[in-house]
Amino acid sequence: MGNDPTSKIRNIGALGDIAKAARAQGKTVVLAHGTFDLMHFGHVRHLQAARSEGDVLIVTVTADGFVNKGPGRPVFGHGIRAEMLASLESVDYVGISEEPTSEGVLRIIRPDVYVKGSDYANAEDDVTGKINDEQAVVRSYGGRTVFTDEVTFSSSSLINRHLDIYDPPLREFLNRLRESDGLTAMSELLERVRDFKVLMVGDTIVDEYQYVIPMGRSPKENMIATLFQNRELFAGGVVAAANHAASFCREVEVLTALGSVDGHRDLVTESLKPNVSLCSIERDGMPTTRKCRFVDQSYLRKLFEVYHMDDAPLRADEETRFIAALRERAAAADVVIVTDFGHGLITPRVIQALAECSPFLAVNAQSNSANTGFNLITRYPRADYICIDAPEARLAVADKYADISHIISELLPARVDCDRTIITNGRHGCVTRGPGEPLIHIPAFTRTVVDTVGAGDAFFAITAPLVAAGASLAHAGFIGNVAGALKVNIVGHRKSVEKSAVLKYLQTLLK
Numbered sequence: 163m164g165n166d167p168t169s170k171i172r173n174i175g176a177l178g179d180i181a182k183a184a185r186a187q188g189k190t191v192v193l194a195h196g197t198f199d200l201m202h203f204g205h206v207r208h209l210q211a212a213r214s215e216g217d218v219l220i221v222t223v224t225a226d227g228f229v230n231k232g233p234g235r236p237v238f239g240h241g242i243r244a245e246m247l248a249s250l251e252s253v254d255y256v257g258i259s260e261e262p263t264s265e266g267v268l269r270i271i272r273p274d275v276y277v278k279g280s281d282y283a284n285a286e287d288d289v290t291g292k293i294n295d296e297q298a299v300v301r302s303y304g305g306r307t308v309f310t311d312e313v314t315f316s317s318s319s320l321i322n323r324h325l326d327i328y329d330p331p332l333r334e335f336l337n338r339l340r341e342s343d344g345l346t347a348m349s350e351l352l353e354r355v356r357d358f359k360v361l362m363v364g365d366t367i368v369d370e371y372q373y374v375i376p377m378g379r380s381p382k383e384n385m386i387a388t389l390f391q392n393r394e395l396f397a398g399g400v401v402a403a404a405n406h407a408a409s410f411c412r413e414v415e416v417l418t419a420l421g422s423v424d425g426h427r428d429l430v431t432e433s434l435k436p437n438v439s440l441c442s443i444e445r446d447g448m449p450t451t452r453k454c455r456f457v458d459q460s461y462l463r464k465l466f467e468v469y470h471m472d473d474a475p476l477r478a479d480e481e482t483r484f485i486a487a488l489r490e491r492a493a494a495a496d497v498v499i500v501t502d503f504g505h506g507l508i509t510p511r512v513i514q515a516l517a518e519c520s521p522f523l524a525v526n527a528q529s530n531s532a533n534t535g536f537n538l539i540t541r542y543p544r545a546d547y548i549c550i551d552a553p554e555a556r557l558a559v560a561d562k563y564a565d566i567s568h569i570i571s572e573l574l575p576a577r578v579d580c581d582r583t584i585i586t587n588g589r590h591g592c593v594t595r596g597p598g599e600p601l602i603h604i605p606a607f608t609r610t611v612v613d614t615v616g617a618g619d620a621f622f623a624i625t626a627p628l629v630a631a632g633a634s635l636a637h638a639g640f641i642g643n644v645a646g647a648l649k650v651n652i653v654g655h656r657k658s659v660e661k662s663a664v665l666k667y668l669q670t671l672l673k
Contacts, residue, residue: 174257174266174270191218192277193271199229200238201243208310209247209253212275213252216274219252221256222267224240224262228262230662230663244258263295269299276306276307278296280309280311332607335604335605339672344637347637348637352628352665359412362400362415362623365399365419365501365504365506366401366419367401367505368453369455369654371653373393374389374390400501402655403499403623404623406620406623406659409658411627414437415495417441417487417491421472426450435658443483448474449470449472451503454468467531473505473532476506488516492519492520496630498519498521498522498524499626502527504529513541525549526619528550540578546580548578548584549618551587551618555569555570555574566585566587567603570595582595582635584639592642607667615654617649618646624664625639625641628641648664648667
């Protein structure tokens with residue numbers, strides 16, 4: 163192959179052919195797979211051990227877009243990572259996998275021996291749960307899995323300690339958490355809510371994305387002309403929030419209302435995760451709220467949006483049925499999470515019932531284009547946990563300029579009876595206030611933003627059960643920032659924030 167290491171790099175299909183030919187010659191094919199973001203001594207020894215298991219060593223790396231270590235990772239692109247691996251004498255061939263796991267690579271290459279590091283030997287330690295699936299694929303064609311027992315290092319730990327990939331305030335905050343073993347505490351906290359039953363109450367919203375290409379200003383009208391490309395419909399609002407919580411808690415029930423006209427019931431029910439159930443009343447003659455955003459397909463920039471809705475309050479009979487369903491279901495829940503988008507569902511009587519029957523009441527009252535100034539958190543006389551963003555907090559206390567610390571510690575508690583509050587503040591992270599805790603400013607973790615829709619809902623839906631389970635607000639806020647950072651890299655509600663992804667990102671940040 164000469165001295166050019168790139169000559170070892172092949173596509174996955176070609177590697178399958180190479181492996182097949184090697185086996186036909188009686189050779190043993192070995193495969194190692196991983197991210198290999200920062201090559202270090204542990205990787206070298208691991209691959210040397212892998213090479214000793216057979217005659218041909220193939221190493222595959224996960225392509226950048228499928229690396230599940232949180233925003234900002236990998237630090238090094240897959241081309242660089244592949245070339246570094248190919249430079250090792252022990253490695254015969256290298257490939258780049260365009261899949262999130264190695265199962266597809268295993269099915270194509272079919273190695274006689276699949277080699278993993280010792281940190282995967284105990285399947286319970288794999289937060290993704292994929293090592294069992296990978297081993298099952300290997301067994302299916304008669305191969306075997308070997309775990310090397312070489313000295314190990316963590317790429318994430320080395321990157322965190324020796325590369326300045328985070329701003330100084332965040333770097334200092336992460337160091338303090340490492341010193342206090344925050345990773346262990348937060349991992350245990352996530353396990354604490356595993357058996358929770360959650361009741362999610364709130365507005366269902368259909369988020370429609372119309373993807374267009376701007377063509378320019380109309381010569382006869384003062385408007386921008388666009389060319390339609392395609393569209394996506396997502397079940398958003400309380401449904402999207404429930405799906406986020408579903409990965410962390412055993413059972414989630416959604417209590418909402420759907421319209422009898424353009425209700426989108428099939429979309430809603432098909433979007434629910436298996437452990438999410440739906441209880442909805444029907445609003446006669448009304449549509450389910452749909453927010454249609456026109457999006458420049460090139461850079462996913464939103465151009466404008468159109469609301470399709472009737473946000474009149476529940477009628478008396480609807481309100482009575484809704485409150486009856488609420489009282490029945492709240493009694494069996496560990497936490498009641500209210501995602502109040504201000505579209506007519508949460509009336510004063512519903513708020514009163516929530517305050518009376520919720521074992522633990524978590525509330526987000528959102529301000530949006532349709533309700534600015536009318537759907538304030540101050541509508542709720544009490545709550546056990548409040549999570550709102552900075553503009554919503556300013557509206558609630560009627561103060562445009564006060565420091566967020568003053569709002570969360572003095573002004574907001576004077577208006578709502580609640581001693582656990584988080585105010586999210588976009589790129590500035592969040593501020594937390596809990597009983598017996600100092601105010602904590604937690605920096606944001608990512609500068610890469612694909613789509614902000616639903617990021618606050620993900621933060622809230624995931625932190626609410628944790629706070630109900632007794633989490634410190636600092637730990638809950640940190641996990642919420644992790645969830646938000648993951649969500650802003652997801653278009654619309656194409657997928658939910660998963661527990662495994664949160665755990666992986668916590669490990670990436672705190673190793």
